[in-house]
Amino acid sequence: MRKPKTSIFTRLLSYFLLILIFPTFSLTVYNVIARENRLRDDLSHQAALRLETDRDTIMEAMDTYRHKAYVISSSENILSILEGKESNLSDVYATLFDVMKGDTYLADAYVISKDGSIRISTSIFPESYDIRVHNNDREQGNVLSEVMGQNKDPRSSIITLGQNRISYRGYRVLFSILRSILDKNSNLLGYTIIDVYSEAVIPKLKGSELFADEILMDKNSYLGYSLLHTDLAGTMDKFPDIDDKNMVVSKLDFNSFSLISVINPEPFRNTGKTIYKALSITLVFGVLISVIFTLIFSNSISKRLNKMIMTMRRIENGELDLTLEKETGITEFDTLAGSFNLMVGRISHLIEARSEEERKLREAERKAFESQLNPHFIFNTLSTIKSLARLDGEDKIYTISVELGRLLRSSLTNTSPESTVREALKLCEGWLKIQKIRFEDTLDYKIDADEETLDLTIPKLIIQPLVENAVIHGLEESLSQGCVTISVKKHDGKLEIVVLDDGKGLDNPELFKDFSKLENSGHVGIYNIYMRLKLKYGDNFEFSIQNGDKGTISRIVLPAEKKGDENHE
């Protein structure tokens, strides 16, 4: 199971986008679901309020004109003229105009005798009210024809909606009020009709700015009259809006009328659209800002991280005096840096203590050496011994002085922690040559190194202690003929160093199973090799010492490195 790798940038960006999109999305959903209903509720509430006002206005107008009809119907002058008595016609008109207060652009009043012979009006008497012409023709669709057609004899006023009837002066009749005129014996004399024009009511209505339409409906006749659209009047099928689902419809009943308002929510939806627009702008800006913030954050983080990584790499490569910056401004990083620094500090302290110890030891040795003998003098002396031996044919003395010079020089002047395989083998060979002379040829050695391994780099002094170990522990004690073999080979990018002897083998092979326990044993040299390899290669090496078929086999496997190789990134 591998976790997919993502960069800090992508992660941050997705979190930011999630944070951004979630509320926006829910707001949008909420808006879609709830807004429509709320809009409807709001609108119908407002509609109801205005409708009430408008109803009051209409009722008031109706009452006013009903009263006027009553006044006219009960006026002495009108009665007497309808009863056929002599009367002054101008008085009759005066009464009529007085009642109508002269506002004939809002309403006209007509008086007609029951046989139609007498017709008085504030304007030109409309033909449709002429009983003689139409008699009981209901098709006229006006208040009079309705009463006549049903042979009613109403005692109270009847109010009917005017259809698309236009008055003589060009006004649209909103409703008509009819009142029977009765004599003292309640005999029908005629009718008073007041045509109220839309101008009397409509300008006073409050709903026009909110409503798509406002319809006054007669519940008896199911005829409607649009108060906002001057050409709409008639049966209800002419008002398709009322049933439309997209419309908000409120209804208010009074007397035999209903006042219906229709609201087109479309204009209010536009505010919804602006909300969507605002949302999408927010979304776009949000995404932009998220990207910018992510860039800033991830940059600030990765910049610090990269800096830390760079420093860590350098520390890895041995610059142990470096520390990670602890004032990054991010607590976790500071903690991390703190712990890391502490760790590096401990490691470098350990190394320092160790190398200090080694250095002190070597310094002490060197000083002890130098205080008695100046190295220049020693080498010159060796050189002279060597020359004399050579001149005298003393080959063993010659060999010992040359190899001793080499070994001394290596320990005194070579401070590099590494050497090539060639140099290391040369020193081993020198040491073995001297030992061979010392043991008078009971010791033999073989060095078998692949040509390609000679220029590889290895830590200094890892082969020689193994060789010494083989000679001293393996052979010296056995006192018989012995042979040490050093073999250096390269395969699969690894360098394999094997030191083999044919001595008596290890007394206690178990001891070398775990080198880390050798620190306080008699095998400090082996322990030192192990620790140096561990410090340099971590776990990337093999080291074993065990008994072979005959004698001891020491084996080291290292990564094959050339000088300069380890400085690569």
Added chain:
Amino acid sequence: MSEQEKLSLIIVEDEKILLRELMNTISWNELGIMVTATATDGEEGERLIKETAPDIVITDIKLPKKDGLEMIADCNLLYQNVIVLSGYTDFKYTRKAIQLGIYDYLEKPVDDEELENILKKLSKRIREEHEKESSMRTGGTGEAIKLPRTVNNHQVNCVIGFIRENYASPIGLSDAAEFAKLSENHLSTLFREESGINFLQYLNAYRINKAVELMKKEGINISEIATSCGFPTPGYFAKIFKRFLGQSPTQFRDSRF
């Protein structure tokens, strides 16, 4: 071994026992090398080198009067033909010698086997160079030695130009390197790669061509020719002349003119 050309070698070493040891115990004969002279101080060494133009010089670094590296530089000798023996405290000089491009160095006490191995390799190279030199003979006297006048490298061409201008003066690789603004080591390698011969060979060959031109004129003796062509001594001139043209200058003049 006998048909092999004997190479000449000079040892400059102030430790007389070491000097004696090297003289007596290195199998010079087998190596085909003849130790033509020894010196125990830098000035004497310089004089001997200038006089006999040895193929190889083995020198100590610390020497009385003049140190080994200075001596080599003053002889205008190629470092490539020098083996350095260094003592314990000569570490800094040794490093400098390596940078200058000496053939190899050995630390005292000297491992004679190593020295012999080094000498073997070096003399093989020098012999190849000498073969190359003799193969450049034209047999004529117009241009006695065939030399490339230009190569495909601007810097080397500059150096060839420098040789043409200054062959009569005691110039060496260091002067040419300074002129071409290259390190001595780099110039040396570059020159050999581009022209097929090393700097000193080119310089000497050019000088000999000039010397042959002068031989045509009456009344100029060999040592005057040697000096006016930039050779430090008539002996040196004679030695180089023979290496390139197979005859001594006098023989050459007598046979041709």
